[in-house]
């Protein structure tokens with residue numbers, strides 16, 4: 667891996683009656699959005715709390731930016747922002763008062779505070795609610811406020827525990843856009859969820875947890891069955907086509923054909939989606955009776971279900 671920023675090796679966290687993390691090992695590269703997925707009780711929160719230096723491991727090693735968690739927790743705390751699954755908010759404070767309070771606690775100087783607060787309010791789209799009492803905000807707005815608070819000290823690594831729970835689809839999309847924008851500015855993000863669809867299209871890598879174990883992890887394209895530099899196009903035809911492979915051999919970029927059913931196929935092509943219009947034209951010219959065509963994308967859901975993991979909504 668090119669630029670590993672988080673390295674967890676053989677992490678074990680024992681509680682009195684349960685082992686929440688059973689020998690976890692995984693790595694996260696700088697700039698990734700790493701989705702930690704798994705059912706209730708899988709150990710996601712415990713893992714995030716360890717990374718946030720809030721939960722002491724029973725054994726194992728955790729390195730964040732070459733700082734060892736055991737000996738350099740203080741340095742790690744300076745580069746990490748943690749948004750817990752349940753964050754307290756002070757309902758009787760106004761939005762800006764809440765941020766002002768935390769900016770002070772984070773040690774942000776008085777002159778810089780206003781700028782920083784304005785920037786984060788703008789980022790989470792709450793500028794207009796600056797003077798509103800927190801108690802009057804919707805749930806989605808409260809989540810965005812907590813995110814703004816977490817971002818105030820400009821953490822290099824952001825740990826978000828189920829940040830989208832309870833958000834409507836619009837608020838979820840907004841959160842997704844904010845997170846994608848942050849990674850373009852070099853923030854590394856770990857985000858947990860037990861709802862797969864929440865993370866689809868957002869994460870660049872994932873770790874699948876079940877009963878305290880990390881059963882699979884890595885970059886989405888590495889976990890995918892589609893080789894890198896290629897795309898897979900699914901087509902259906904009105905009736906079975908026996909010589910489709912021979913026909914496609916003449917198409918520039920054709921790599922392979924997998925027949926799924928009599929009249930449904932997966933075509934592997936070299937290149938990216940810009941080749942699809944050429945394929946459509948080619949198939950029409952060859953009188954192949956195509957009734958459906960679409961690009962097959964490997965997403966978190968298909969990877970998740972291929973691992974045999976269960977129980978996630």
Ligand SMILES: Nc1ncnc2c1ncn2[C@@H]1O[C@H](COP(=O)(O)OP(=O)(O)OP(=O)(O)O)[C@@H](O)[C@H]1O
Pocket residue numbers: 681682683684685686704705706707708709710711712713860
């Ligand atoms: N402070 C604690 N004391 C005792 N057991 C705990 C504690 N925190 C977590 N556990 C146990 O550790 C296991 C993992 O819990 P954890 O909260 O990490 O799971 P999770 O994947 O975040 O689940 P959820 O999706 O419900 O948030 C569970 O069996 C839980 O009961």
Ligand SMILES: [Mg+2]
Pocket residue numbers: 710711712751827
């Ligand atoms: Mg949890």
